[in-house]
Amino acid sequence: MARSPDLESRASSSLTHASTPELAIKVDEEQGAGISREIVDASGTAPEAEKEPPPPIGEPVSKVVSVNNIGAIPNGGLVAWLQVAGAFFLFFNSWGIVNSFGVFQTYYESELLQDSNASAISWIGSIEAFLLMLVGALTGPIYDAGYFRELLWAGSFLVTFGLMMLSICKEYWQVLLAQAFCVGFGTGCLFVPSVAILSTYFTTHIATAMGLAAAGSSLGGVLYPIIFYRLQPLIGFGWTTRTIGFIVLATQLIPNLCMKVRVLPASKRKIVDWSAFREPPYALFVVGGFLAFMGLYTPFFYIQLFAIQSNIADTNLAFYLLPILNASSIFGRIFPNMVADKVGPFNIIVLCAIISGILALCLNAVSSIGSLIVFCILYGFFSGSFVSLPPTILVGLSPNRGIIGTRMGMNFACVAVGILIGTPIAGAILDTSGFTAVWIFGGVLTVLGGCVIGVARVCKIGWKLTAFG
Structure with missing residues (x-):
């Protein structure tokens, strides 16, 4: 059914001048009978619209705004910034918990799971992070x-339930089920809403x-280890873990109350877009992310243990290295992103990846607490962009906004494998060859990943250093 020019004009005007972001735009019967839902691709052209039957007489029509309608995106305002606040706490209780695993790794090796080696214990944290990314990818169609x-x-x-169950765990398999699988699945459910x-x-x-x-992930990585470290000697492992669970429950009220979907895709998306891997920029970016994440989390898991076993710091001082690393990562997720809006996210993430890898290699020359603290500050700052910038880059690597979720999910699933195997391999290297080999492993992989992402950047925007990308 053809639409009148007057109808198209009024419908377009109502979308463009909408003052509040809503899940659906209400179009009254006079305007909306027989309106079709359209997807506009990145070039601004519209494919053939999906026709929908007219509404019953006297009833309004509810239509979903196209995800590609750039003009309707608010780019600010109270509701938009409330989404940022809500997403902050989703990161706080997902990546923030994963970033805190280093303090659990040290505690498990010295107290709860003394009979397990470093590699076996690190599987708990790596599976937790793996499920965060993998489940996040699979829940995209649900979103x-x-x-x-x-x-x-x-x-x-x-x-919350996983942390409560962790508080009563005594054996390795129990910790694996509670912390790796239950908490991991939970964080995966929170991750997609936080970025999509x-x-x-x-x-x-x-x-x-x-x-x-x-x-939020960095702040969680600062506060949760401190809470665990300060409370555990006073009230024990069980009640300390329950306290963290109650904090998660309380802070999750904020996103549950303030977050609101503005627009959904007009049709269900595929889980996999195989054509993406035929595009060199996207394929190389995925490979680079996989390699970089294999090495990136090595200092997060082993920096405390390194300080203690190398006699650089006692237990009390070594504990604060992970919070320092995560605290500096807060600034590393904000300021590089602000610069990325000016010079391009590709330019920033390549630079930060290579610097992070070089810093990891420099750990082999660290022999004093002062130099180790400087390392934590620098590494936290430059590695911070790896969590915050990839979603922005993936938006630019998608031909239209309707498949952003698919391509994000594919990238997250591939990166998840790198996270899964990276730190356990580092743990096995530690058991056989010591920390020198661990830092070489982490540093080389991170630098290599940054270089591959650099090649993806060249494929996308060319060799010109000043090009926005």
């Missing part, structure tokens, strides 16, 4: 289907918004 709120509820429950919703509220400031939200 697209409109079950955003259900994902928040499920994730909030699983993370922001791209529907921001375009020009997307890197800054993503960086502010991702800073």
Whole structure:
């Protein structure tokens, strides 16, 4: 059924001048009978629209705004920034918990799981991080289907429940089930909402918004280890872990109350877009992320143990190295992202990756507490962009906004494998060859990953250093 020019003009005007971001735009019967839902690709052209039957007489029509309608994206305002606040706490209780595993690694090796070696214990943290990324990728279609709120509820429950169960664990297999699998699945449910919703509220400031939200993971990585370390000697492992669970439950109220979907894709998306791997920039970016993440988390897991076993610091002082690393990462997720909005996210992430790898290699020359603290500050800052910038880059690597979720999910799934195997391999290297080989392993992989991402950048925008990318 053909639409009148007057109808198209009024419908377009109502979308462009909408003052509040809503899940659906209400079009009354006079305007909306027989309106079709369209997807506009990145070039601004519209494929053939999906026709929908007219509404019953006297009833309004509810239509979903196209994810590609750039003009309707608010790029600010109270509701948009509330999404950033909500996403901040989703990162706080997902990546923030994963970033805190170093303090559990040290505690398990010295107290709860003394009979297990470093590699076996590190599998707990790596599976937890792996499931965060993998489940996050698989829940993309659930988000697209409109079950955003259900994902928040499920994730909030699983993370809290997993921590409560961890508080009563005594054996390795129990810790594996509670912390690796239950908490890992829960964080995976929270991860997609934290990154997917922001791209529907921001375009020009997307890197800054993503960086502010991702800073929540660093703050969680600062506070949760300190809470664990200070409370555990006073009230024991059980009640300390329960306290962290109660904090998760309380802080999850914020995203559950303030976050709101503005727009969903007009149709269900595929889980895999195989054509993406035929595009060199995307394929190389995925390979680079896989390699970099294999090495990136090695200092997060082993820096405390390194300080203690190398007699650089006592137990009390060594504990604060992980919070220092995560605290500096807060700034590393905000300021590089602000610069990325000006010079391009590709330029920033390549630089930060290579510097992070070089810093990891420099750990072999560290022999004093002062130099180790400087390392933690620098490494936290430069490695911070690896969590906050990839979603922004993937937006630019998608031909239209309707498949951003698919391509993010594919990237997260591949990167998840790198996270899964990286730190256990480092643990096995530690058991056989010592810390020198561990830092070489982590540093070389991170530098190599940064270089591959650099090649992806060249394929996308060329060799010109000043090009936005």
